[in-house]
Amino acid sequence: MKIVSVCREQNIRVTINLSSTVEDFVRGIPRLAKLHDSVDSFRMVRRFGPIAFRIILRKMMEILELQEELHRLDLKNDADESLNHRLHSIEDSESDPEKAKVLDKLEIKILAYCE
Numbered sequence: 833m834k835i836v837s838v839c840r841e842q843n844i845r846v847t848i849n850l851s852s853t854v855e856d857f858v859r860g861i862p863r864l865a866k867l868h869d870s871v872d873s874f875r876m877v878r879r880f881g882p883i884a885f886r887i888i889l890r891k892m893m894e895i896l897e898l899q900e901e902l903h904r905l906d907l908k909n910d911a912d913e914s915l916n917h918r919l920h921s922i923e924d925s926e927s928d929p930e931k932a933k934v935l936d937k938l939e940i941k942i943l944a945y946c947e
Contacts, residue, residue: 891945898938905931 854870857863868874909915909928918928 891941895938895941895945898934898941902931902934902938905934
């Protein structure tokens with residue numbers, strides 16, 4: 833199976849042969865990578881399991897802390913009738929900059945977590 837990609841603006845045509853053999857790859861890392869990919873029993877890669885999970889857990893804890901902070905702000909707004917309107921709109925960055933700041937931090941953390 834071949835994939836052909838053409839860029840007319842720069843007059844470039846790239847063809848990738850997905851059924852190529854190990855020998856079709858340049859010696860060194862490219863050929864070693866193809867060799868490891870060519871046989872199922874060779875497909876052993878280190879998962880870095882404990883380290884990866886520590887990073888994921890840290891990200892989760894940071895998100896949970898911000899979630900708790902957002903909940904505290906919601907409770908504060910709910911307790912004060914003059915601030916109650918903040919709970920019925922998402923456009924509250926001007927009226928509630930503290931909440932907007934927490935939501936901005938949460939967005940960054942959630943996007944990093946989902947990568």
